[in-house]
Amino acid sequence: MKTINLGIFGLGTVGSAVAAVLRKNSGVIADKAGLRLKVKAGCDLRRGRFQFPVAGSPAAILNDPDIAVVVETMGGVNPAKKYVLAALRAGKHVVTSNKELIARHMDELLAAAAANNVALLFEGAVGGGIPILNTIRDNLSANKISEIFGIVNGTTNYILSRMTAEGHELGEVLRDAQKKGFAEANPKMDIEGYDASFKAVILASVAFGAKVEWGDVYREGIDKITAEDILYAGDIGYVIKLLASARLTGGQLDVRVHPALVAKTHPLAGVSENFNAIYVKGFPVGELMFYGPGAGGNATASAVIGDIVAVANDKCQMTNVKLRDFDIRNIEEIIGRYYIRLQVPDRHGVLAGIARVFADKKVSIAAVTQKETVGSQATLVILTHEVPEKNLIAAIKAIRKLSVVNSVGNVIRILS
C-alpha cells in the first residue's frame, strides 16, 4: 500500500485534529482510500508547542522531496500565503482550510497550482465538515447552478438561535457565548459578517466558476438585529438568519452577506445552534440542502483529510480550472422583499403619511401590523412586496424625514 507523506503548517485546532484523526482512523482511511497517510513533519509559529516525528521548520517541509502534500491550517493571509505558494512551486499538492486566504487570493493560488501541475483543494474552508465544494464540482457537474446560499457562520447562528429561544438581546447572549467559548473574545469577524463574506466568495467561485473580488461582496452583520425584530418576525412566520448568498441573474453575479427573514417552512429555518447548512438550486437537480457542523477541529479535519485522499489518489478536478469574470450586480439593483420596523407616535394620520411615501417611491406594501403601544409611541411592522432595493432605500430616506416617524428601527431583507 502506497504511503503519502504530509507536512502540516499550523498546529492549532484544525492542524492538530488532522494529525490526531490520521492516527486514530488510519485503518479506516487505508481501507477506504487504499493508502497510508503519514504526517512526516509539522510546524507552527508558536515554536516548541507541538511534538512531531520531525518537528519541522517551514524550509525543511518545503525542501523535503518525500512530502507530497502540504496541509495549511494556519489561517489568515500572512504568512500562510507565502508558504502555500512556496509549496505549490515546490511541486507539492496543497490542502487548506483557510477561508480568508482562499477568498482573497484564489485566482492567484489556482494559477500557481496549475503552473506547477499540482492540486489546491479547500473543502474545509466552507461549512467545516459539510461536503459542499467537491460535491458541487464532482457530483453536481451536470447542473447549471442558479443560486447557492446558506448559514455559514456557526457563531452568529448560535447567537440568533439563543436570542430566538430566550428573547434576550444580542449583547447579553454574546457575552455568555464568549464565556462558553462559542464566540471569540473579539467577535467582529463573526458578528459583522466578515467570516461569512469569505465563504460567500468561495461558494460563488466554485458554484459559478467565477472570479469574485472579496471587496465587491455586500456585507452586513447581525449587530443591528434586536430581540424585538426576532419576536415580530416569529409572529408572522419567519426566523432571522445570517445568510451568505450567491445568485446568477441575467449574466450578473450577486454575492452578499446579510441577515434575512427566512420562512419557518424553509429547510434552512430549522438549522439551529452552531450548525451550518448550505442550500443549492440548479437544473436539473432542483433544490438540495447540505447540513452539518460548520466548524471545529474534528469536523474540519474530515474535510481536510477527504481532500488529501483526493489529491493523493489524483481524483480532484479543480486544478487548472480557470475562473471567469462576471459583472457583479450592485445591491441596489437587486429585487427583493423587505421587513421594516418603525417607531411612530401613537396618533391618527401616521399610517397615511407613511403609506404615501411608499407609494411615491413605488414600494408596494404587502402587510402592516401595529404592535402594542409603549408610552406615546407605537411600533409599525411593514412587509413589502418585491421591489428594487434602490426604491426601498429612497423610501426609507424619505420616511426618516417624516414628522410622523420617530425612528426607523430596522430594515431586514426577506428570503424569497
Add this chain to the structure above:
Amino acid sequence: MKTINLGIFGLGTVGSAVAAVLRKNSGVIADKAGLRLKVKAGCDLRRGRFQFPVAGSPAAILNDPDIAVVVETMGGVNPAKKYVLAALRAGKHVVTSNKELIARHMDELLAAAAANNVALLFEGAVGGGIPILNTIRDNLSANKISEIFGIVNGTTNYILSRMTAEGHELGEVLRDAQKKGFAEANPKMDIEGYDASFKAVILASVAFGAKVEWGDVYREGIDKITAEDILYAGDIGYVIKLLASARLTGGQLDVRVHPALVAKTHPLAGVSENFNAIYVKGFPVGELMFYGPGAGGNATASAVIGDIVAVANDKCQMTNVKLRDFDIRNIEEIIGRYYIRLQVPDRHGVLAGIARVFADKKVSIAAVTQKETVGSQATLVILTHEVPEKNLIAAIKAIRKLSVVNSVGNVIRILS
C-alpha cells in the same frame, strides 16, 4: 475535447431525462467536466416509442466499441441484470439508477466490474438527486461511520406529510396521491417499505463496506399508521416518518425499514412533501444531513450524469471495493424506545394491570397519557424508556391477553 459515447438501456422517465439534460446542459458539462457526453444509441423494451440517432438494439449497443459507458435506467432485475453484466463483460463502464438491481445483486455486479477493470456506479439509486453515495466514499473517506438513516421514499413521506397536515387517514390521502400521480396505481412497493428496503441495503453497503442480503433487512411499511397515531405523536413533540436505517453496533450490522417517531427538533422532522433526506453520523465529522428531491427524471439525471462524468474522467473509487460480511443484528436484540397505543375499557384498575405486565417483562414506562373517552372505551398512549425489543414483544403479547385491554392499536419505534 474528448467525446464519450453513451448507450442507454431504458428510455422511461429517468433515461429520457438523462438524454434531454445531456442536450440541454452540454455546454455546462463540457465546461465543468472537460468532456462531451453523447448519447450514441438508446433502446427500450417498448419498441418504436423513442427516437435516437441510432435507435439501437441491446446487441448493437453492447457490441459497439465506440460506446464506453452504458447507462441502465430500466428498473427491476430482469432483464436489466443481464444487460448490465453483458456491458461490464464487454469492457464498458456502467452507470445505473436501478435500486432493486443494486440492492439484490451488488456483490456479483461489483465483482464483474472488477474482473473487467471497469466501473459500476449507482448514485441515482438512493435519494434521487441527493449526492450521498459518492460523497460518503470520497469526501467522507476519513470517517468511521456509525449510523446512516433517513427518509428515502418520497411517496410515503408525501402521504405522511399530508396525513399530518390534514388529519386524514392513509387510504384517503393515498387515493388522492394516486390521482395526482404522486403514488403508483399499485402502491405496495412504496407503502409496504420495499422501495426503502432496497435503499437501506445500498446505504449500508456503501457506508460500511458491508455485504448485505436484501432478505435480511427488517421491513415494515406505513400501512398501519393511523391519523390518531400522528395526532398523539404530535401532541408529545414527534412526527411520524418512514425511516431506512443502518447502524454498526459491536461489530453487528442493524439494517431496517420501519415507521418511527422523530422528535420535532431533529433535522429530519422538517423534511416534508416528497423530499428525501439522509442523516449520517461518524467520527470525526459528527452529524451531517443531505436533503433534496428523492425521485423524478431530472433529479435522478443529475446523479446519473455526475456518475458518467466520474467514470469518464476515471475519478471513481468504488470499483474493486470488496464488500465484507458482517453479522446482522436480529431486530429482537435491538434496544430502543417505543410508542404504544392501547384501546382500553374506561374503568379503574386498567392502568395497574397494564403496568404490572410491563414491569414483569422489564419494560420501563417513561410516560402515559389517557386520551378522551369514546363511548365506554379510552385510549392509552404509552412511551417506554430504552428496552430490548424482545422484552417489548413479550410485553405486548401478554398485554393482548389481558381482559383490561380491548386491543393494541399500534406499536411504533421512537428514533433515539
